[in-house]
Amino acid sequence: MFIIQLEFWILFAATCLLLELVSAGFYLMSVGIGSASAAVANYIGFDPTTQLIVFVIVTIICLIASRPLAHHLTAGGPDVKVAAERLIGEEGIVTEPIDPENAGMIKISGEEWRAISNVDIGVREKVIVEEVKGVKLKVIKK
Numbered sequence: 001m002f003i004i005q006l007e008f009w010i011l012f013a014a015t016c017l018l019l020e021l022v023s024a025g026f027y028l029m030s031v032g033i034g035s036a037s038a039a040v041a042n043y044i045g046f047d048p049t050t051q052l053i054v055f056v057i058v059t060i061i062c063l064i065a066s067r068p069l070a071h072h073l074t075a076g077g078p079d080v081k082v083a084a085e086r087l088i089g090e091e092g093i094v095t096e097p098i099d100p101e102n103a104g105m106i107k108i109s110g111e112e113w114r115a116i117s118n119v120d121i122g123v124r125e126k127v128i129v130e131e132v133k134g135v136k137l138k139v140i141k142k
Contacts, residue, residue, distance in 0.1 A: 004038075004048045004052075005042075009035050009055075010039050012032075012035040013032045013035035016031045016035060017029060020032060026070040029066065030059050030062035030066055031059050033059070034055045034058040034059030037054050037058040038051045038054050038055035041054045084132045084135075087129045088130070088131060090109070090129050091108070091127070092107055092129065092137075093124060093125070094106050094115070094123050094124060094125045094127060095107050095112065096123065097120070098120070098127075098139070099117075099120045099121075100118055100120070103115060106139060114135065115136060115138070115139045117138065117139050117140065119140075119141065121139070121141055125141060126141075127139035127140060127141060127142055128140055
């Protein structure tokens with residue numbers, strides 16, 4: 001018969017919960033909670049087989065229960081497309097000339113963006129963002 005020390009379960013639970021802080025996927029949190037439950041079973045005096053069963057069952061329950069929460073918390077995360085689209089209608093200043101064949105650069109709220117236009121636009125001219133095309137902003141003269 002093998003023996004699982006209480007310290008093992010506590011260290012394993014603490015490690016999983018600390019690693020969860022950097023991974024944020026809720027998987028390690030579930031394993032950490034399962035380990036903490038197994039530590040409680042060990043402390044109460046249950047045999048190692050029962051501790052492993054408690055660990056597995058609690059981990060599975062936590063995984064199943066945390067999936068909707070994880071999906072809800074990550075569903076509203078930032079979207080690159082939405083972040084660029086917030087610039088539509090904003091005013092910027094040209095920092096590198098723009099012409100119909102070559103993209104230039106504009107500055108909006110302290111950020112540099114690659115920009116395109118159907119007309120020539122010189123440096124220091126004001127522009128308005130008309131739309132987002134991939135990673136470039138389509139602009140018009142103000």
